[in-house]
Amino acid sequence: MAVSSGFKDDLLKAIPSLRAFAVSLSQNVDKADDLVQETLVKAWDKHESFQPGTNLKAWLFTILRNEFYSQMRKRGREVQDSDGLMTARLAVHPAQHGQLDLGDFRDALERLPEDQREAIILIGASGFSYEEAAEICGCAIGTIKSRVSRARSRLQEILQISGDEDFGPDAISTQVMTSPVD
């Protein structure tokens, strides 16, 4: 069956989000663009397995994510397991006057294990529900929830933010400096 022009248009529309997700995952624009390209080719080839009316973006994200992990495995790199990983030790300098710098945030995000980073991106930025994110990652909803929660507390630790409200100089906790790394 021929690929409809509507499908092509939908793919075109999805490219900016796909790229954003790819950069978030790979932390590298060139790799991200290769991932997007591979995803588009795969999506085109498998278009018949997409059920019209279902979430195309989620379908594409799933393909891209699978491609990312399969490339990582091919490169012989171990997929990071967030259990026991210690990223929090290297705290960046404290945010000044309640203004968190985007560059610092980017660095902090990069230090998260992939599984936590993708979870917090899917839920907190890409606009997916926990159910959709679980489907994209091929895991249970509870797993996504716990990854998001760990990602969030890890980011707070690295960025030395004590809480999520009333962020300001007074809210910067000094306890993260001295608290033991789990």
Next chain:
Amino acid sequence: MKTLSKNTTAGAPGRQGRMADPLGANSEIGRKLKQYYDDLVHDEVPDRFAQLLSQLEQAEAAQDKD
């Protein structure tokens, strides 16, 4: 760790709005996350992707003629 406990308790699956709140607009992490991502989404998309899709389309059209 006490700041986290209120948010880490798993809610009923249907109550996503509630669960998503820790990353909501009133959270610095939530705001930065969206800013980070929105910057990426609004990044200029290279032409190669549109070209790729056109090539795939043409290849298919050529195949259909066989």
